[in-house]
Amino acid sequence: MIMLSVLILMSAAPPVAFVQGPILGSWRVVSSRRPGVCAMSAAESAEWHGTIARYTASVARFGGDSCATPSYSRRRLTDREFIRGFRTSLRSIGITANSVDVIEVGCNGRGTKPGSFLIIKDPGHILTVWDGVFFEMVPLATFSPTSERPNKRLKLPGPVAFPPLGAAKTS
Numbered sequence: 001m002i003m004l005s006v007l008i009l010m011s012a013a014p015p016v017a018f019v020q021g022p023i024l025g026s027w028r029v030v031s032s033r034r035p036g037v038c039a040m041s042a043a044e045s046a047e048w049h050g051t052i053a054r055y056t057a058s059v060a061r062f063g064g065d066s067c068a069t070p071s072y073s074r075r076r077l078t079d080r081e082f083i084r085g086f087r088t089s090l091r092s093i094g095i096t097a098n099s100v101d102v103i104e105v106g107c108n109g110r111g112t113k114p115g116s117f118l119i120i121k122d123p124g125h126i127l128t129v130w131d132g133v134f135f136e137m138v139p140l141a142t143f144s145p146t147s148e149r150p151n152k153r154l155k156l157p158g159p160v161a162f163p164p165l166g167a168a169k170t171s
Helices: 002-012 042-046 079-086
Strands: 025-033 052-055 060-062 065-067 071-078 099-106 117-122 125-130 133-139
Touching: 071 079, 079 099
Parallel strands: none
Antiparallel strands: 025 052, 025 133, 052 060, 060 065, 071 099, 099 117, 117 125, 125 133
């Protein structure tokens, strides 16, 4: 029911130009908040800690669920609109501003899944909500050569000598 009211609210709010930068990359769930009525217990929500999410132009993934053709729409919600949609205030999830940007991650009309609503808390923290629980995510500290948003520069050692192809291994 909450997700339905959020979808209605998202469709009513005027769109904000989507800048993919704030969410691109890989994220890890590090904590959770249960500010109101939740469909999962504290122990169940703690099991989500450590879950990896990845958002790029070509994939949206949260845990084992992924989409190869994601779309992103961004809306700015006031605290009042947020309360109407999520049944809790921004302050209750650690956001002190009077408004917040929320990103809906779509996948060819597929229904709502974990990780498909993202709330930008600040540049280094995003939240996603599922069953009334708000999961906080931080960027992964590792660098991937294919990452569109590396979080840490990879420092390579000097030149590396590789053995010629077909050379015998010595151990």
